[in-house]
Amino acid sequence: MEQVGSIIDDRLSPEQLRGMLRLRQAELQAQLAIDRTRLGNVEARLQLIESEGAMPQDDIQIKSLPAVRVAELVGRAESFEPESIGPVIQPLYPELYRRLAAAGINSSGPGIAYYETADGGGVVVHAAAPVDAAAISDGVFKIVELPAVAQAATIVHRGPMDKVMPTIQTLARWIEASGYTSVGLNREVYLDYACNDRPETWVTELQEPVVKAGG
Secondary structure, X not given: OHHHHHHHHOOXXXXXXXXXXXXXXXXXXXXXXXHHHXXXXXXXXXXXXXXXXXXXXXXXXXXXXXXXXXXXXXXXXOOOOHHHHHHHHOOHHHHHHHHHHXXXXXXXXXXXXXXXXXXXXXXXXXXXXXXXXXXXXXXXXXXXXXXXXXXXXXXXXXXXXXXXHHHHHHHHHHHHHOOEEEOOOOEEEEEEOOOOOOHHHOEEEEEEEEEEOOO
């Protein structure tokens, strides 16, 4: 209220007042979105605690992943937490598909995201889509080859990605309990996503490269 009061006291023009209030509105809407994401993450963690010990092992598979050529855009997040990753990766995919369409390149499969620790801290977020095109890096987007993975532990997550932590933790516990060690970069494959506005319908496969511990 102090900020609004100071705006009125300064006797700004209607145009200036409108602009400042719209800016404040945008700031509040952004904060609400962040808070909703954090609340969803807390609820997901509570569900995990309440279901501790119930590990759906039948949903987890060990399989090989073929090499795949992808076009990608990258961003940087502060951490691997969903509330940090989400705001970075969500705008990358519409922009990637827009650039691919402008270049006359069609995606040949579901989107793939992968992550790596950034130099100096934080996370490099890769938003990628399979393509049949030559490898390039021309500033519009990059086309790179993701290497084959001999063994990956995989699990399917259903629902919004801001509630993915219980699924991630279930997979991590299974990997440890089954005598595997995580290696390489984990991937997310968006099996049923299509950038729609119904997160409850999203289906995502989490892929964690692994080797047998001590092997």
